[in-house]
Amino acid sequence: MSTEKTKSAADGVVRVAVAYHSGYGHTAKQAEAVAAGAASVPGTTTDLVPLDELTEDVWERLTAADAIVFGAPTYMGSPSWVFKKFAEESVRIWAADLAWRDKIAAGFTNSKAMSGDKLNSLVDLAVFAAQHGMIWVGLDIYPGWAESTASIEDLNRLGSWLGAMAQSDADLSAEKAPPATDLRTAAALGARVATVTHRHRRGALAA
Numbered sequence: 001m002s003t004e005k006t007k008s009a010a011d012g013v014v015r016v017a018v019a020y021h022s023g024y025g026h027t028a029k030q031a032e033a034v035a036a037g038a039a040s041v042p043g044t045t046t047d048l049v050p051l052d053e054l055t056e057d058v059w060e061r062l063t064a065a066d067a068i069v070f071g072a073p074t075y076m077g078s079p080s081w082v083f084k085k086f087a088e089e090s091v092r093i094w095a096a097d098l099a100w101r102d103k104i105a106a107g108f109t110n111s112k113a114m115s116g117d118k119l120n121s122l123v124d125l126a127v128f129a130a131q132h133g134m135i136w137v138g139l140d141i142y143p144g145w146a147e148s149t150a151s152i153e154d155l156n157r158l159g160s161w162l163g164a165m166a167q168s169d170a171d172l173s174a175e176k177a178p179p180a181t182d183l184r185t186a187a188a189l190g191a192r193v194a195t196v197t198h199r200h201r202r203g204a205l206a207a
Contacts, residue, residue, distance in 0.1 A: 014197045016190070017047045017062050020071035020108075021082040025174030027073045027110045030166050033183040034069050034108060037190025044194040051086045059093070067104035067197040068134070069190065070125045074109045077117035079124050087128050098133040102204075104197045105129035106137045108164035108186055110178055122163040137196050138162050139189055144181075153181045155188060164189040 016038040022028035028050075035046040049061050062068055072083035079087075093099045107125035109118050126136050138161050144154025158165040164186045168177035 012043060014041075014044045014067070014194060014201060015047065015065045016044060016067045016069065016194055016197065017049050017065035018069045018071065018190075019049045019051055019058075019062055019086070021051045021073070021080050021086070022071075023073050023075070023080060023082075026166070026168040026177055027071055027108075029174055029183060030108050030110050030164070030178060030186045031071050033186035034071065034164070034190035034193075037187030037192075038067075038069075038194040040187070040191055041194035041198065043198065046190075051082060054086060054089055063093070063099060065103065066201065067106070067193050068100070068129075069106045069108065069193055070129065071108040072121065072125070074111040074116050074118045074121040077120050079109070079121045090128075090132070094132055101133035102200075103132075103134050104137055104193060104200060105132075105134035106163060106189055106193045108166070108189060110166040110168055110182075112168055112170040114158065114167055116167075118158075118165050119160070119162065122160065122165075126162060135200070137193050139164060139185070140192060141185070141188060152179075155181065156185050157181050158185075 018031045018035045020031040035048050038044050039046045047061055072079035107122050109121040111118050129136050141156040143159030145157040166178035166182035
């Protein structure tokens with residue numbers, strides 16, 4: 001067990017890293033919401049980890065985390081090339097006896113279209129996590145905005161189970177998009193990841 005992991009187990013603190021790429025700032029807002037949701041769970045610390053530059057510090061911060069939430073914008077129906085580069089370079093972690101094995105994982109994505117084939121991006125993220133031996137956590141919120149009396153302000157208005165989706169109008173800056181409802185959904189995912197990670201930690205310590 002690494003020094004960071006030993007410290008984490010001893011102090012009872014769960015560490016959630018949010019590893020993300022954001023092309024224009026919209027997905028970064030989603031990442032911040034995920035981190036805020038995770039941090040709302042007592043005993044949880046969060047670490048926002050941009051993936052634009054894959055330094056040794058990036059790999060160390062992710063390895064030290066108990067859970068990693070992956071995020072990327074959906075471009076042409078799949079995660080951005082920056083995220084794909086990160087995924088391919090993570091073979092160094094995979095080759096080190098699956099060093100991320102049994103970490104909790106989750107994912108989120110954003111696009112300008114309501115659909116934009118965002119589900120395909122979440123599937124990519126889930127498969128990526130599975131290849132690292134991680135444990136995937138999805139949303140536990142019924143689809144919102146799905147009845148005649150429902151509202152665009154509903155949580156999970158885009159109806160995703162596998163991870164958190166957001167939609168940002170192409171003509172709006174990151175200061176105005178994605179909408180608050182999608183950010184609340186991202187925060188709910190972060191909180192669930194933190195809660196599940198605490199439970200997983202307690203079970204591992206009791207085993």
